[in-house]
């Protein structure tokens with residue numbers, strides 16, 4: 001399998017090359033040169049597989065430069081009951097949907113029972129094992145530099161802690177994460193994990209990471225890498241749970257389902273798009289946004305308009321607070337028939353010059369719904385509170401704020417009796433303040449997380465200054481060339 005850039009750069013890469021890389025050399029994102037099709041017989045064979053084996057089957061179609069026995073062993077070590085809390089790994093829970101009084105089976109798919117209680121563990125845990133394998137094979141090491149406002153950082157640190165050949169330098173805005181999220185990251189005592197609290201906001205952290213990565217000399221010398229959401233290996237790991245969700249909600253391959261996905265950077269729902277392109281019978285992929293509705297606006301109007309940081313709202317579903325959706329370029333590439341010259345013009349020239357592009361007059365725009373099955377909706381703080389209360393009342397379940405955005409939007413997109421699956425992207429304990437606002441009580445704390453806020457913390461606080469971060473890397477890094 002070869003990988004191509006959405007902006008048309010000529011060099012074709014293989015899986016392990018792009019595993020350790022971020023953007024393509026032309027600034028585009030990598031995608032497979034074609035989507036492998038999964039036929040009816042294959043779906044039938046996959047239906048009965050345990051999750052780790054299903055992951056191996058899906059990944060095998062995209063990875064041909066890791067021997068099968070190794071890839072199988074990596075999947076088996078990653079997706080265990082011990083790490084993800086249940087033998088199904090991503091079980092469905094049926095909800096009684098009193099609010100929309102429809103006949104459809106309405107499900108939550110639990111993706112948040114990994115070590116850091118958000119769906120990012122599903123991909124990041126695999127990435128940790130893939131990185132360790134590939135770095136050992138090359139005899140190399142890597143310093144991962146990242147910026148986080150919460151879920152990504154803790155998932156990355158949990159996946160990389162103690163891994164040979166990898167160090168993590170994770171910047172976060174000082175004092176802005178919830179006490180639970182701070183405790184999750186800062187209580188890790190592993191020698192290869194470095195928490196850096198930056199006196200500034202999340203955008204300052206992102207700017208620092210960009211500045212360091214743009215210093216090519218430094219980047220090469222100190223072997224700087226990333227694990228952000230544009231990483232293809234993360235995306236393909238997420239494809240697996242769409243298959244697993246479909247198999248649990250249906251009995252036969254003739255049945256179709258809908259998925260609703262709480263969305264920010266478009267990584268999660270893009271994995272659903274890939275699953276659908278492979279032939280999984282998905283009728284619709286519903287993109288749910290919060291008040292930061294860049295994506296909902298696109299699917300309603302054809303206009304993709306990135307927001308300034310001043311126009312980006314701080315909401316009670318903070319992991320969806322985005323000003324632009326970093327994975328969206330992948331979908332647009334497919335939408336416009338893989339016209340790389342057009343994608344380059346849209347994402348490079350038009351966004352830079354005007355801050356938006358408008359595909360409403362392009363013939364492909366109608367295909368977003370008709371051919372690619374996309375729909376969208378938006379949820380607000382008031383919707384979130386009402387949905388959390390409603391699910392608590394009628395189902396005796398507490399859902400997190402991002403999942404609540406998904407449920408709210410999913411209810412507007414139910415079709416007849418077709419199953420609707422909402423992806424549960426985090427557990428409520430991570431966003432306890434809003435749960436208390438909605439329900440007047442604390443969410444349940446999963447076993448093993450009692451009192452984590454009181455644990456000793458390992459974090460250095462620095463000014464929002466590129467040189468300060470560089471010195472920290474130089475002093476603590478895993479490797480230099």
Ligand SMILES: *Cc1c(COP(=O)(O)O)cnc(C)c1O
Nearest residue numbers: 151264265266267268319425426
């Ligand atoms: C990251 C995240 C999202 C958004 O996922 P994308 O892949 O960026 O669209 C939604 N919910 C939670 C809890 C997250 O951590």
